[in-house]
Amino acid sequence: MKKHPLNRRIHLAGLAMATGVALTAGAAQAQDKGSVHLAYVEWSSEVASTNVVRAVLEQEGFEVDMTSLSAAAMWQAVASRDADAIVAAWLPTTHADYMERVGDEVVDLGPNLDGTKLGLVVPEYTDVDSIAELDDNAEDFDGNIVGIDPGAGIMSLTEEVLEAYELEEISLQSGSGATMTAALQSAINNEQDIVVTGWTPHWMFARWDLKYLDDPENVYGGAEQIHTIARQGLEEDMPEAYAILDAFEWTPEQMGEVMLMNQEDDADPYENAKQWVADNQDVVQEWLPES
Known part of the structure; x- marks a missing residue:
């Protein structure tokens, strides 16, 4: 049974508070077509993609709520129907564990x-070229990834x-995407060696x-894809x-444009996503159902 929208919002807000993040309001006023709840993880790529999808859905008359969660909580929110969808599923490797746990409870819409x-x-100037060389050069990196x-x-x-x-x-x-890039910038500004966890697009x-x-x-595997994952029942509840x-x-080039703007x-x-959507209506039209 689909939860009442108010109950779902209260539950989602509670989930956000439990993970130390705040629920971000969608459109200022409710639209006729109802509300779509998007969860995402606070990575620059997912901030870009989720805001672009939000802007497109709002353009088409939906109200959109966004919630920033940890990766595990993001997947669980869709599985439990507290969120309607994510556009932030890195598969088949990075989020393999989450897909294995809740794959039967969600709908994989394929790569976006x-x-x-x-x-x-x-940094390019670093002499080390392989992970296998890190231990012998640990002092250059202060013993840290x-x-x-x-x-x-x-x-x-x-x-x-x-x-x-x-x-x-x-x-x-451990830290966050922001602290990682701040440490990278500081090291590069001082021409120091540093090793970070990284991904493309970024x-x-x-x-x-x-x-x-x-x-x-x-260990990291080959190239991956970012998938869109929807909750069960969304197609029947909100087909458009x-x-x-x-x-x-x-x-990746289009995503990179938005990430650089950010x-x-x-x-x-959010404003950058709306601007990108307005400037790229030829692309956006490909995502819209035929009237």
Whole structure:
């Protein structure tokens, strides 16, 4: 049975408070077509994509609420129908554990972006070229890999990297996407070595000269895709919103445009997404169901 919208909002707000984040309001006024709840993880790529989808849905008359959660809570929110969809599922590797746990309770709408990659990243000037070399050069990196939020799939994969390469002099430091890029910028400004957990697409590759460390054990796997995941019953409840989510697909270059816009001083990801949608209606029209 579908939950009453008010009950769902109260439950979702409680979930957000429990994970230390706040529920972000959608459109200022309710629209005739109802409300769509999008969950996302606070990565620059997912901030960009989720706000773009929000802008498109609002353009088509839906109210949209967004909630920033940890990766695990994001998946669980869709599985429990507290959120309607996410456009932030990294598959088949990064979020494999989450898909295995709740895959039978959600609907995979397929990839919305091809050509992703993840691994350990260093400045181009760094002499180290392979993960296998890290232990012998641990002092250059202060014995640390600078990571992101502990619930992220790339963090669990990096824990596997430490074991697979028997890295005894290197530890994984958790934080957030913002603290990771801040540490990277500081190191580059001072021409110091640093190793961070990284992924493509990400705006940092457009801003700095970086390289992935070789992964001969292939722990991080090959190229991935970012999928759209919907709650069960959404197609029946909101067929038009479901169709837009199902058709949403863009390129790393298009996502990169939005991510770079979001790095400007005083940038508002929501306003930037609306601007991008307005400037790229030819792309957006491909995501809309035929009248």
